[in-house]
Every structure is written in structure tokens, then in C-alpha cells.
Amino acid sequence: MFKKIQVGSSTQLKSSAVRGLKASVVEQYPALAQIIDEMVPKKGTPVYSIKCQNPRGTLYSVRDEILFVQPKNDLIFPTLRVAMQYPGMMKSVTVDKGTIRAALKGANIMAPGLTSEGGSIEGDIPAGTPVVIHVEGKSQPIAVGKMELSADTIRAEKTGVAIISVTFLGDGLWKHEK
Incomplete structure (x- = not known):
């Protein structure tokens, strides 16, 4: 799906959107509940939502590292690096x-x-x-x-x-x- 990517606009998420992202990730991957605050810090570190044009979807980035991907109208998936x-x-x-x-x-x-x-x-x-x-x-x-x-x-x-x-x-x- 993400064989080649073409990124579009990047937007810093508000704290409420970050909380929503973290809640969705923990709901889908309960094993991350203990470490989600390390992966996606509460304050001080911006979290970005990057629109992806090809394929359509959203990338979620923290500290210049893409942690999660969400194909259009689908679940949130960890990147392979996170899975490793x-x-x-x-x-x-x-x-x-x-x-x-x-x-x-x-x-x-x-x-x-x-x-x-x-x-x-x-x-x-x-x-x-x-x-x-x-x-x-x-x-x-x-x-x-x-x-x-x-x-x-x-x-x-x-x-x-x-x-x-x-x-x-x-x-x-x-x-x-x-």
C-alpha cells in the first residue's frame, strides 16, 4: 500500500487530537497502554499529522519519525519500525x-x-x-x-x-x- 509515498501538507495536532490519537492506538493495541506516553509525549514534543496523497491516508509523526499510518477510512497501523x-x-x-x-x-x-x-x-x-x-x-x-x-x-x-x-x-x- 505504501510502496511509494507522496506526502502533502503537515499539521501539528492540538493536544485534544493527540489525546484522541493515543486513545485510538491503545484501543487497537492494548499492549501499548503502558508505553504510549513515551511514544507520544503529553507535552513539549509536537505531534504532526501528514496528509499522504498517494496512497491516500494520514501519517502520524513524533520527533521526525513516522510512528503510525492510517489509510483512508481504515484502522491505524504501526509502521514496521514500531512493530519491530x-x-x-x-x-x-x-x-x-x-x-x-x-x-x-x-x-x-x-x-x-x-x-x-x-x-x-x-x-x-x-x-x-x-x-x-x-x-x-x-x-x-x-x-x-x-x-x-x-x-x-x-x-x-x-x-x-x-x-x-x-x-x-x-x-x-x-x-x-x-
């Missing part, structure tokens, strides 16, 4: 090694990449849930995405688009500097 820094913040899936090349080009994750040998989906993850994507045998994630199908459906059908890729290693967000 706080590994237990969201549900995780593992893809097989054959999926790496396509995933690093921004392709959506197909169900066979999760159901074949080397891939796994732990527990029940409903459709629409943000997930971090790992590769078998590697500890660091390679992408952040949104479940298109539930884990049960993926296991049963073993076909189709399973995860919509939002941000991945080496994409425009990874390379972007404010």
Missing part, C-alpha cells in the same frame, strides 16, 4: 520462505504462504485484524498488514488473498525521512 521495536503489540503470523520475494515488493499475502510448510497462523484471528508478518526462521518482521480472511477461513479454504499488505520492509515509509 514493540514485538508483542499485535497478533503475528508466519509465512513460508517462498513468500519473501513477493512480500518485499508489497504484494498481498496469499493463503498458501500461511498454510504450507513453514507458514503458520496461531490461534483465531478474525478478518480485519492488524497483524505483523514474520518469515519462517527469522525473528524480525517483514511487513504489517490487515487480515482479509479469518484464520479459520484461511486454514479451511487454503486459497485467496489472506492479508492485505499495508507497509513492508524497504517501502516508501521505511525509506521516508521528514
Whole structure:
């Protein structure tokens, strides 16, 4: 989704908007409740909302670092750097090694990449849930995405688009500097 980004206007958020952003992030990612004030300070450090023209959405920046992205009319997702820094913040899936090349080009994750040998989906993850994507045998994630199908459906059908890729290693967000 954020393969290449084209940023537009940048606006400093008011304190009420920062509180709303923090509340939304904690609601979606309860594991961040204890550290959200470190990530997004209460006072003294400005938080910016950056409009993104291509793809449409909003980037949230603190200390010149983009922490969160919100595609138009969608959930708030952490950037891959944030997902790496706080590994237990969201549900995780593992893809097989054959999926790496396509995933690093921004392709959506197909169900066979999760159901074949080397891939796994732990527990029940409903459709629409943000997930971090790992590769078998590697500890660091390679992408952040949104479940298109539930884990049960993926296991049963073993076909189709399973995860919509939002941000991945080496994409425009990874390379972007404010």
C-alpha cells in the first residue's frame, strides 16, 4: 500500500487530537497502554499529522519519525519500525520462505504462504485484524498488514488473498525521512 509515498501538507495536532490519537492506538493495541506516553509525549514534543496523497491516508509523526499510518477510512497501523521495536503489540503470523520475494515488493499475502510448510497462523484471528508478518526462521518482521480472511477461513479454504499488505520492509515509509 505504501510502496511509494507522496506526502502533502503537515499539521501539528492540538493536544485534544493527540489525546484522541493515543486513545485510538491503545484501543487497537492494548499492549501499548503502558508505553504510549513515551511514544507520544503529553507535552513539549509536537505531534504532526501528514496528509499522504498517494496512497491516500494520514501519517502520524513524533520527533521526525513516522510512528503510525492510517489509510483512508481504515484502522491505524504501526509502521514496521514500531512493530519491530514493540514485538508483542499485535497478533503475528508466519509465512513460508517462498513468500519473501513477493512480500518485499508489497504484494498481498496469499493463503498458501500461511498454510504450507513453514507458514503458520496461531490461534483465531478474525478478518480485519492488524497483524505483523514474520518469515519462517527469522525473528524480525517483514511487513504489517490487515487480515482479509479469518484464520479459520484461511486454514479451511487454503486459497485467496489472506492479508492485505499495508507497509513492508524497504517501502516508501521505511525509506521516508521528514
